[in-house]
Amino acid sequence: MSANTQDNQANNNDTIEIQETEVVPVETNSLQSGLTSLIPMVLIFAVFYFLLLRPQEKRRKEREKLVSEVKKGEEVLTNGGIYGIVTKVSENDNNIEIEIAKDVRIKALKSAIVDITSRTKEVAVKKENNKKDKKVSGAKSS
Structure with missing residues (x-):
């Protein structure tokens, strides 16, 4: 048991040193981060407009023209x-x-x-x- 006790004491003497590092906050421009989150929304709206709304509007106008010219x-x-x-x-x-x-x-x-x-x-x-x-x-x- 004396050998075990000596090993435990040796382990207790071994200490791990943790170096303290300075944490530097990363500065982000709030305007830039706002724009980057806005770009996907604008792109989604543009795709929605050109694939759904614009063709529907064209069909509606063609139908109105058809009906008015009967x-x-x-x-x-x-x-x-x-x-x-x-x-x-x-x-x-x-x-x-x-x-x-x-x-x-x-x-x-x-x-x-x-x-x-x-x-x-x-x-x-x-x-x-x-x-x-x-x-x-x-x-x-x-």
Whole structure:
């Protein structure tokens, strides 16, 4: 036991010295740290605007233009799924009259128009004709 006691006393005599170091506070500019935390928020808002808000705004304007330009004699589709031909356009109260069958007419709001199908058909026919013209011109050049 005397050997154990001597080892314990030797361990007690061994001391670890801890050097004291001076802690220097790092000075950060509060404005700079505020800006760095603001940059990601601005970037997120910009992405949100360009991916969601801006396209939605464009679609809304196109729809308003479509509704305001509806004319008598055009074939339309309402948001209720009714196809018909516009027989009367009322500018002052935003109403239209749509003939859905022979001598069957309904009144609807202009805002109920989803699509002017007569215009859509014209565009589809033009695209189809362009495709046919390209195929024909491609076959002739071969």
